[in-house]
Amino acid sequence: MPAWLRKLPLYLLVVAVVIWIVAPFLWLIISSLSYKVDLLSIPLQWIPRRITMENYQELFLYQGSFNVNAALFTSSIINSMVIASVATFIAMILGVLAAYALARVKFRGSDAYMVIMMGAQMIPPIAIVIPLYVVLRKLNLYDTYLGIVLVYQSFILPLVIWLMRSYFATIPAELEEAARIDGCTRLQALVRIVLPLSGPGLVSVLIFAFIASWNEYLYAFIYSSVTAKTLPVLIGEFSTKLGLEYLRIASAGVIASLPPIILALIFQKYLIKGLTAGAIKG
Amino acid sequence: MNSSGVLRLSLLERTKKLFVSENWFGFSLVMPALIAVFIIVFLPFVDSLWLSFQRHDLTRPQNDAFIGLGNYINLLGDDRYLGSLRASAVFSLVSVVFEVVLGVGIALVLNRKFIGQGFVRGLMILPWAMPAVVNAAMWKWIYNADYGALNALMTQLGILDEYQVWLANPVAAMALLILANVWKETPFTTILVLAALQGIPDTLYEAARVDGASAWHQFLYITFPLILPVVMVTMLLQTIWGFHHPFELAYIITGGGPYSSTELIPLRIYAQTFRSLRFGYGAAVAYLTSLLLLIPAIFYIRTAYKKIVEY
Amino acid sequence: MKTIKYYLFTLLILALLLSACAPQATETSQPVAPTEAEIDQPVAETEAPEAETITVIFPKHEAEWADVYEPRIKQFEAETGIKVVLIQSDWDSVADKIIPEMASGGSAYDVVEFDNGWVNEWCGAGWTTPLNDYMPEGYTDGMIPGLVDLFTCPDGTLHGVVWNNDTRFFYYNAAKLSEAGFEAPPATWDELVTQSQAAVDAGVVEYGMDPYWNQEWSLMNEFHFWTYVFGGEVADKQGCFLFNEDPNTLAGLEFAINLLNNGIANPAGLTYDQATAQNLFLSGNSLFFPQGISGLMALANDESASSVAGEIKIGLVPSGGKSLTLPEAFAIPANSQHKEAAWKFIEYMTSIESNVVIAKQIGLLPIWVDLYTDPELTALYPHWAGFYAQLDNVRGLSTLTWYGDFVDIGQAEIHKALAGEQTAQQALDNMAAGLSEFKCVP
Numbered sequence A: 001m002p003a004w005l006r007k008l009p010l011y012l013l014v015v016a017v018v019i020w021i022v023a024p025f026l027w028l029i030i031s032s033l034s035y036k037v038d039l040l041s042i043p044l045q046w047i048p049r050r051i052t053m054e055n056y057q058e059l060f061l062y063q064g065s066f067n068v069n070a071a072l073f074t075s076s077i078i079n080s081m082v083i084a085s086v087a088t089f090i091a092m093i094l095g096v097l098a099a100y101a102l103a104r105v106k107f108r109g110s111d112a113y114m115v116i117m118m119g120a121q122m123i124p125p126i127a128i129v130i131p132l133y134v135v136l137r138k139l140n141l142y143d144t145y146l147g148i149v150l151v152y153q154s155f156i157l158p159l160v161i162w163l164m165r166s167y168f169a170t171i172p173a174e175l176e177e178a179a180r181i182d183g184c185t186r187l188q189a190l191v192r193i194v195l196p197l198s199g200p201g202l203v204s205v206l207i208f209a210f211i212a213s214w215n216e217y218l219y220a221f222i223y224s225s226v227t228a229k230t231l232p233v234l235i236g237e238f239s240t241k242l243g244l245e246y247l248r249i250a251s252a253g254v255i256a257s258l259p260p261i262i263l264a265l266i267f268q269k270y271l272i273k274g275l276t277a278g279a280i281k282g
Numbered sequence B: 001m002n003s004s005g006v007l008r009l010s011l012l013e014r015t016k017k018l019f020v021s022e023n024w025f026g027f028s029l030v031m032p033a034l035i036a037v038f039i040i041v042f043l044p045f046v047d048s049l050w051l052s053f054q055r056h057d058l059t060r061p062q063n064d065a066f067i068g069l070g071n072y073i074n075l076l077g078d079d080r081y082l083g084s085l086r087a088s089a090v091f092s093l094v095s096v097v098f099e100v101v102l103g104v105g106i107a108l109v110l111n112r113k114f115i116g117q118g119f120v121r122g123l124m125i126l127p128w129a130m131p132a133v134v135n136a137a138m139w140k141w142i143y144n145a146d147y148g149a150l151n152a153l154m155t156q157l158g159i160l161d162e163y164q165v166w167l168a169n170p171v172a173a174m175a176l177l178i179l180a181n182v183w184k185e186t187p188f189t190t191i192l193v194l195a196a197l198q199g200i201p202d203t204l205y206e207a208a209r210v211d212g213a214s215a216w217h218q219f220l221y222i223t224f225p226l227i228l229p230v231v232m233v234t235m236l237l238q239t240i241w242g243f244h245h246p247f248e249l250a251y252i253i254t255g256g257g258p259y260s261s262t263e264l265i266p267l268r269i270y271a272q273t274f275r276s277l278r279f280g281y282g283a284a285v286a287y288l289t290s291l292l293l294l295i296p297a298i299f300y301i302r303t304a305y306k307k308i309v310e311y
Numbered sequence C: 001m002k003t004i005k006y007y008l009f010t011l012l013i014l015a016l017l018l019s020a021c022a023p024q025a026t027e028t029s030q031p032v033a034p035t036e037a038e039i040d041q042p043v044a045e046t047e048a049p050e051a052e053t054i055t056v057i058f059p060k061h062e063a064e065w066a067d068v069y070e071p072r073i074k075q076f077e078a079e080t081g082i083k084v085v086l087i088q089s090d091w092d093s094v095a096d097k098i099i100p101e102m103a104s105g106g107s108a109y110d111v112v113e114f115d116n117g118w119v120n121e122w123c124g125a126g127w128t129t130p131l132n133d134y135m136p137e138g139y140t141d142g143m144i145p146g147l148v149d150l151f152t153c154p155d156g157t158l159h160g161v162v163w164n165n166d167t168r169f170f171y172y173n174a175a176k177l178s179e180a181g182f183e184a185p186p187a188t189w190d191e192l193v194t195q196s197q198a199a200v201d202a203g204v205v206e207y208g209m210d211p212y213w214n215q216e217w218s219l220m221n222e223f224h225f226w227t228y229v230f231g232g233e234v235a236d237k238q239g240c241f242l243f244n245e246d247p248n249t250l251a252g253l254e255f256a257i258n259l260l261n262n263g264i265a266n267p268a269g270l271t272y273d274q275a276t277a278q279n280l281f282l283s284g285n286s287l288f289f290p291q292g293i294s295g296l297m298a299l300a301n302d303e304s305a306s307s308v309a310g311e312i313k314i315g316l317v318p319s320g321g322k323s324l325t326l327p328e329a330f331a332i333p334a335n336s337q338h339k340e341a342a343w344k345f346i347e348y349m350t351s352i353e354s355n356v357v358i359a360k361q362i363g364l365l366p367i368w369v370d371l372y373t374d375p376e377l378t379a380l381y382p383h384w385a386g387f388y389a390q391l392d393n394v395r396g397l398s399t400l401t402w403y404g405d406f407v408d409i410g411q412a413e414i415h416k417a418l419a420g421e422q423t424a425q426q427a428l429d430n431m432a433a434g435l436s437e438f439k440c441v442p
Helices: A002-031 A055-066 A066-104 A110-120 A125-138 A145-171 A173-181 A188-199 A199-215 A216-225 A229-234 A246-272 A275-281 B004-054 B070-076 B081-109 B115-125 B134-144 B149-156 B170-198 B201-211 B215-244 B247-253 B265-275 B279-310 C002-021 C036-042 C070-079 C090-103 C116-125 C145-150 C174-179 C188-200 C221-227 C247-260 C267-271 C276-283 C296-298 C340-350 C352-362 C369-373 C375-380 C385-390 C403-416 C424-434
Strands: C052-056 C083-087 C111-115 C161-164 C170-173 C207-208 C286-290 C311-315 C326-333
Touching: A002 A246, A002 B081, A002 B115, A002 B134, A002 B170, A055 A066, A055 A246, A066 A110, A066 A145, A066 A199, A066 B004, A110 A145, A110 B004, A110 B215, A110 B279, A125 A145, A125 A216, A125 B004, A125 B265, A125 B279, A125 C090, A145 A199, A145 A216, A145 B004, A145 B170, A145 B215, A173 A188, A188 A199, A199 A229, A199 A246, A199 B170, A216 A229, A216 C090, A229 A246, A229 B134, A246 A275, A246 B115, A246 B134, A246 C002, A275 C116, B004 B279, B004 C352, B081 B115, B081 B170, B081 B215, B081 B265, B081 B279, B134 B149, B134 B170, B134 B247, B170 B215, B170 B247, B201 B215, B215 B265, B215 B279, B247 B265, B265 B279, B265 C090, B265 C403, C002 C326, C052 C090, C052 C340, C070 C083, C070 C340, C070 C352, C090 C111, C111 C116, C111 C340, C116 C326, C116 C403, C161 C340, C170 C174, C170 C296, C188 C207, C188 C286, C207 C375, C221 C247, C221 C286, C221 C403, C247 C267, C247 C403, C276 C286, C276 C296, C286 C296, C296 C311, C326 C340, C352 C369, C352 C375, C369 C375, C369 C385, C375 C385, C403 C424
Parallel strands: C052 C083, C052 C111, C207 C286
Antiparallel strands: C111 C326, C161 C326, C170 C286, C170 C311
């Protein structure tokens, strides 16, 4: 059998996967480039007869005041970027340290710790959103970057800790022990041995932490107002007393999905295999 | 084996010496994270938990009172709550099954070498990268009875004769909600499983192939056990998230309809707290659900966690 | 190595600093203290008046196709010297933002949105300030009485002044109606059914109407409409239930259900919000839109948004029924620190001048009776004549301290009845059972 025929089932599967992932999003893009009247036609035209950039323009020009709305949209993108980056950064540092300790160090109370972290995941945000609101107001952290970054730690940290712990657990302890015999401290062993080996895990958790903060809605909505409003919150406001404004949501949604995808495209290179294999062989 | 025997002994001595400082070392690493989560989550949690033991309807402050477990007892007899619990359970569990099956399947495909593999791997995060509001609005538009892409596709492919009002049928509405949720959440499992697959050495597969193991056997005896820890973590997280997170999804796509058949728990909490202004009752809805979720969580910690640590 | 540790911690501190140094919240602005040099100036300077700042939060008007309120507010700032921090978003977001603030007794807002559905709830919670302390004698005399009553708490004090007189109108597609052989809109509901049937049979339209009966808050608005137009009642002044005992209320609900059963109403309407239903109406899918917003007329004649430009007219609600009014008002939270300035804002934005300016731009229905005979405005909006005739007849939603619960239970039961899964009577009985703890508590 020729090589390409052997690979055919694989490529068919790949095509199926791509269709599954991309099809709805493609429809979103097409909708965002269409006139409203055209979308409301039966039978549905998959490839629109005419496209328009007016939905994207409206993100910046809506209701005629260019400066105000362009500023609103771009500032919400900037807010999201800063908040997501800082929150991820802090959570990764604190979370990796904690996860390492949980995976390697047998200290008293590690079980209880896991229970607390799991418990934090199980408290629905909507239940604590109002008491936390009072706290943030009192600390003058309402509508600030710092306030939202701190609040985000409550759900990113447990996520990072849980996921990194299971990755660390899959890395054989002998490697670190060998390093420590050679004179490294535990932290040095962590940084020089474990972290590079858990590269794929680290990258994927980082991507998730970033996207989780980037897309978070409830906390950002309640705790931001004008200054720190993030992109999902702005998109959530694209509705009237009568219902959702689909086309604005579609165009803003397309733009909002781009940074995380770009991030993923850059970092997927690091999901490469063979790091652990080499270490074990060597 | 003299040299390694000597090595092991000195390791043991070292470990014994470090035992005392192990505790402190461990503590110092985990403390910062714990403090952060404690303060942000624990204090408000205690506050709202206390609230759940009270009758605190903001529009009738004259009725405020401490009623202990009163709210919880009322909840257990509240048909609306029980219905939403059932809906959330169906939603979450069915979603998780699909997310795991699809997630693992897609990860296996993406683990192979093919042209454009890097690009597809990056693209895969797309559904998860979309804000929840956008995802919900997108699917609502797709499911629209008169203009939706779903109806158009089905009729143009000849599967259906006429447009259906999907969201007016309880079973269809729930199925479509699950579809929207699975589409969005699967990349989470996919990427984590993919990363775990990276850690499995090729040599294991080569050895198995030499021994004549089929692809299915390779999966069952090599791949599956090695990705199981990660799969279990994602399963637990997705289950919990399926109960607590899909507010926008349900609110925007169905609003809880038709006639409350897709009314998930977050919708109940929202309705009781923000619309009916019954803060005590709303908090009780949240915490009763969390209590019920504790059961699979404890089960997970007992079984899977021990397994991972021993591994 | 230690350097790595220190490096990491330094980055951590930097990250925290970065987020802390971000732009500060603009909720309160401190007056700028004069510098030493200015104080020492021998030349006597007139003291710059300290600019009072108020924070205002209300939704964007649903017909605000172009910037209208912001310029008006800027004029208010210029004329009074009071600075306004404006927070505007959609209705749902505004409601959800206000609740935590009011519930925690905060003073962050000075003027808040006050929807007619919230009035008795907020009166019960004591969240707003009686405006009688601030308004001049006889201030409300020229206002539409119904709007004044709607925002009066049970103790008789006025708590809100309407900024959005969202009264609905009976729209119909006159062109398609005459194509089906009828020159006049229906005078009774039965006529509406026959006209719809004829039009559908003739293939002129798909449906008589595209309803918006999704299970959501506004479904209970619809419930009120059908109840009122059939002469029914929901609850009396003491909050005693009438909806499950009044035969007219039952008749209204049954009529709506039958519209679906007879194919007059689009069954997809069970999943539609008003915006979607409006889109269908504007694409020529149906004949009637019984409760459209005042601004729908302008939208219907906008060729870029509508396929039926020039075909839409406004008529009277059949069978002498009363239109629903869903007004929104401005209120001052009880804990506001700037109540005087807040009142000035309210007075300015709801004044006759403001009504005229905004009416000209987006067709906002005025709250002052005299403006309905203003020649300029009536020339622009001839359909106001019908509204003026019905001024005494518009009705608002039920004023209940338990309105939130009413909607919560009602929307599920009514939706079930509309979907054909239970009868109208069962729905009303289930509502009564679920709300029994509130019976006869206003």
